[in-house]
Amino acid sequence: MPATDAPESHVPATHVLVPSGVLGLGFSPEALACGVALGCDLIAIDGGSTDSGPHSLGTGRSKYSRVVCKAEWRALMEARAALGVPLVIGTAGTCGTDSAVDWMFEITHELAAELGQRLRVARLYSSQPPERVAEAMHAGRVRPLTPAPEVTPEGVEGLANVVALAGVEQVQAALATGADIVIAGRCTDTAIIAALPLARGAHPGAAWHGAKIAECGALCSTHPGTGVVRVSVDATGFEVEPMAPEAACTPHSVSAHMLYENADPFRLHEPGGHLDVTGARYRALDARRVRVEGSEWVPGPYTVKLEGARLVGYQTTLLAILREERYVTHARTWAARLHARLVAEVGAKLGLTAADYDIEIRLIGLDAAMGALETRIGQPAEVGALCLVTAARAGWADEIARLANPHLLHFPLTEDEPLPTFAFPYSPAQTGRGALYEFALNHVLALDDPMAAFRLTVDEIGPEGLRDAAAA
Amino acid sequence: MPLLRDLTRKVAAKNAGPFQVTVDIFCGSDQAFDRVAPALETERVARLFGVMPQLMRRFDIPGLHVVKFSFPRPVVQGSRFDRDMHGAQFATLLEELDL
Numbered sequence: 066m067p068a069t070d071a072p073e074s075h076v077p078a079t080h081v082l083v084p085s086g087v088l089g090l091g092f093s094p095e096a097l098a099c100g101v102a103l104g105c106d107l108i109a110i111d112g113g114s115t116d117s118g119p120h121s122l123g124t125g126r127s128k129y130s131r132v133v134c135k136a137e138w139r140a141l142m143e144a145r146a147a148l149g150v151p152l153v154i155g156t157a158g159t160c161g162t163d164s165a166v167d168w169m170f171e172i173t174h175e176l177a178a179e180l181g182q183r184l185r186v187a188r189l190y191s192s193q194p195p196e197r198v199a200e201a202m203h204a205g206r207v208r209p210l211t212p213a214p215e216v217t218p219e220g221v222e223g224l225a226n227v228v229a230l231a232g233v234e235q236v237q238a239a240l241a242t243g244a245d246i247v248i249a250g251r252c253t254d255t256a257i258i259a260a261l262p263l264a265r266g267a268h269p270g271a272a273w274h275g276a277k278i279a280e281c282g283a284l285c286s287t288h289p290g291t292g293v294v295r296v297s298v299d300a301t302g303f304e305v306e307p308m309a310p311e312a313a314c315t316p317h318s319v320s321a322h323m324l325y326e327n328a329d330p331f332r333l334h335e336p337g338g339h340l341d342v343t344g345a346r347y348r349a350l351d352a353r354r355v356r357v358e359g360s361e362w363v364p365g366p367y368t369v370k371l372e373g374a375r376l377v378g379y380q381t382t383l384l385a386i387l388r389e390e391r392y393v394t395h396a397r398t399w400a401a402r403l404h405a406r407l408v409a410e411v412g413a414k415l416g417l418t419a420a421d422y423d424i425e426i427r428l429i430g431l432d433a434a435m436g437a438l439e440t441r442i443g444q445p446a447e448v449g450a451l452c453l454v455t456a457a458r459a460g461w462a463d464e465i466a467r468l469a470n471p472h473l474l475h476f477p478l479t480e481d482e483p484l485p486t487f488a489f490p491y492s493p494a495q496t497g498r499g500a501l502y503e504f505a506l507n508h509v510l511a512l513d514d515p516m517a518a519f520r521l522t523v524d525e526i527g528p529e530g531l532r533d534a535a536a537a
Numbered sequence: 538m539p540l541l542r543d544l545t546r547k548v549a550a551k552n553a554g555p556f557q558v559t560v561d562i563f564c565g566s567d568q569a570f571d572r573v574a575p576a577l578e579t580e581r582v583a584r585l586f587g588v589m590p591q592l593m594r595r596f597d598i599p600g601l602h603v604v605k606f607s608f609p610r611p612v613v614q615g616s617r618f619d620r621d622m623h624g625a626q627f628a629t630l631l632e633e634l635d636l
Contacts, residue, residue: 115555118615118622212556212609321601324561328553328607330596377617427620434626438587438611441633455617503616504555 076300079262080105082144082308085292086281087111088137088154089129092292096283096309100293101144103308108145108152109257111280112169113159115372115504116326123225123374123502125164135172142176142246151240153247153257155231161251162226163192169248174526183527184246187239190520191250193227198371198510206511207371213507220375224505227373232336234515236260242523250519251372253335254280262298269362273340275303277333278322278357285322288312302358304350316347319355336515338364367515373506379459380498381466383452385473386488393430395478396448400426403450403476407469415464422456422465450487455501466495542632544573550628555614557607558624560631564602574604576636585630587611 082105085092089112113121113128121128138154145152158165166188177184199218201207221227231252237260239247249257258276263269278285279296286294291309305314323330323342333340344359387393407424411417429449432439452473456462473494475484512518541548546565553559562577564570574597583590588608596605612619621627 115614116552116623119555120615210556214556214613317601321563321603324559324601324603324605326551326553326559328557328559328594330598330605423617425618434621435630436620438585438630440585440630453617501617504613507554507556 076266078297078299078304079107079265079267080295080297081258081261081279082108082293082295083258083279083282084108084110084137084141086284087113089127089134090292091133091137092282093290093309094140096291096293096307096312097140097144099308099310100295101147103295105148105150105295107150107261108141108148110141110154111254111257112154112157112165113161114156114254117159119374119502119504121158121160122162122228122372122504123376123500125160125162125226127158127160127165127168129159131172135176138169138172139176139180142173142180142182145245146180146182151245151247153236153240153249153260155236155249155252155254155257157248157250160226161191161228161249163190163250166190166248166250173246173248177526178528181528183525185242185244186246186248186524186526187242187244188522188524189231189235189239189247189249189252190522191228191231191252193229193371193518195222195224195227195373198227198373201510207508208368208511210370210507210509214505216505216508220505221373223375224373225376225502227371227506229510229518230336230370230372231519232256232369232515233260233263234336235519235521237264238516239521240264242521244523253370255333255335258296266300267298268301270340270360271301271303271358272298273333273335273362274342274345274357274360275305277340278303278305278319281322281325283307283309283312284325285319286312286314287318302356304354304356306354313353314355316349316355319357320345320347336369337367338362366511367513368509368511369515369518371506371508371510372504374502375505376500377503378455378457378501379462380456380501381454381462382496382498383454383466383469383473383494384490385450385452385494386490387448387450388446388488389485392478392485392487393445393448396428396431396450399476399478400428400450402478403472406472406476410468410472411465414468415461417456417461417465421458422454422461424465424469425453425455427451427453459500463495463497470494538635540632541573541577541634541636544569544636545632548628548632550625550631552610552614552624553607556610558610558627559605559607560627562604562631564604566602567599570599570602570604573636577604579606581634582606582631583608585634586627
């Protein structure tokens with residue numbers, strides 16, 4: 066153990082090793098080895114967030130490669146076995162639906178067999194039956210945050226998937242089963258790190274703040290790519306240290322992390338209260354470790370945040386590249402005229418109206434990323450015409466895209482000129498993107514009992530197979 | 538006139554959940570912070586991002602030399618009309634602002 070500035074206290078420091086910001090992103094094996102050598106009381110890693118968009122939640126599937134996730138999970142399961150401490154993953158499989166938890170359990174089960182490990186595995190489920198959320202809404206137990214999309218109880222019942230974000234109480238319940246591995250569904254990024262220190266009586270403000278700082282692994286250090294950090298929470302504060310020898314945590318790198326993906330850099334809302342870091346003091350213990358004191362936990366009503374995804378249609382895309390200078394110069398006029406032609410053709414030949422579908426042409430090279438907000442005007446060498454076809458029914462988007470295909474390839478700027486031919490970068494020109502989802506909830510659900518909206522199951526797994534231990 | 542990127546170390550933008558974006562302007566020094574913070578009008582940033590000024594939250598953090606803006610996403614992340622899933626391009630718009 067390195068020297069620490071923690072004051073004498075009956076609460077010893079709880080050490081949590083965080084290998085990276087998310088499973089699937091990668092971490093330095095050397096840094097993980099340093100963490101194992103130094104020791105810890107728990108290994109915690111996040112499995113996802115809403116960051117990549119609504120598709121993962123809509124489908125209940127991981128966005129990351131299974132092979133990569135399994136390889137990283139193998140390294141963490143070996144580290145766990147070497148240390149004899151619990152290993153926790155939160156928001157398993159990117160979105161943390163029950164299906165994603167079971168996907169992660171399947172990977173764990175395969176690895177237990179391959180590594181010859183016998184394990185007690187707790188699964189914490191966060192999926193919410195939409196009809197139960199609708200009932201809660203009727204009962205006045207669901208409140209919108211700002212800003213929140215408009216949604217009725219009937220609208221909620223039609224959602225593809227709904228999850229609630231667990232906090233520390235549910236993770237603590239999973240740890241209390243004596244699990245070697247906890248596979249948690251959707252939970253807050255901080256909950257899996259703060260749960261054990263809080264269970265052991267550490268300073269609540271320090272536990273939540275330390276968890277927030279460590280949630281993205283080495284992102285709070287000078288070498289974000291190395292991944293692994295260790296956060297240690299005691300009776301008055303927390304300390305954070307990167308595990309890669311070349312990395313350093315400085316008061317600046319640590320305090321700046323409160324800005325990251327946080328609308329309010331001083332306040333963080335969690336189930337059962339909020340963290341206030343206004344009074345936090347960041348102090349360098351040496352060239353690479355930082356100690357923080359003065360953060361406060363402010364208890365409040367027990368609410369959990371809800372996330373939901375709604376199926377909004379089916380999408381097929383096409384891409385054509387305009388290179389001829391005259392077309393590049395007049396690309397906006399060309400796109401507007403092409404759009405009008407496509408709408409007329411779809412109406413005449415497919416009998417579809419505006420309520421059935423939508424065609425949007427985005428001009429890559431002009432303003433595809435910013436749209437109307439774009440302020441820079443230039444003359445690009447080429448312009449990509451990205452044609453997004455969205456339709457209410459699965460087959461329609463593909464039909465419309467096939468209809469659009471020859472127009473997108475040959476549409477002239479004026480009626481009396483030879484037909485141009487643009488560049489299609491691949492064949493077939495259309496790309497079916499499948500179902501399209503949108504985020505539909507930014508609400509909180511009030512709970513009398515933190516476990517009321519969550520489920521816990523425990524299994525004993527090992528090289529010889531699966532045995533159900535208990536279901537809580 | 539200098540652009541914001543010439544006066545600062547880094548401007549970063551990212552979603553803060555699917556419904557908000559947050560933009561951090563890292564000025565890099567007391568001097569740069571003192572030059573940038575008063576010159577950067579909240580109303581002007583709101584116009585640049587197409588957001589109503591009263592929905593713009595601003596945090597001036599001298600200790601970090603940071604000016605931070607948080608605001609509702611003009612389009613919800615990943616919805617049909619979203620053009621930038623992670624919201625990072627708001628930073629480049631701001632970097633090119635003439636101060």
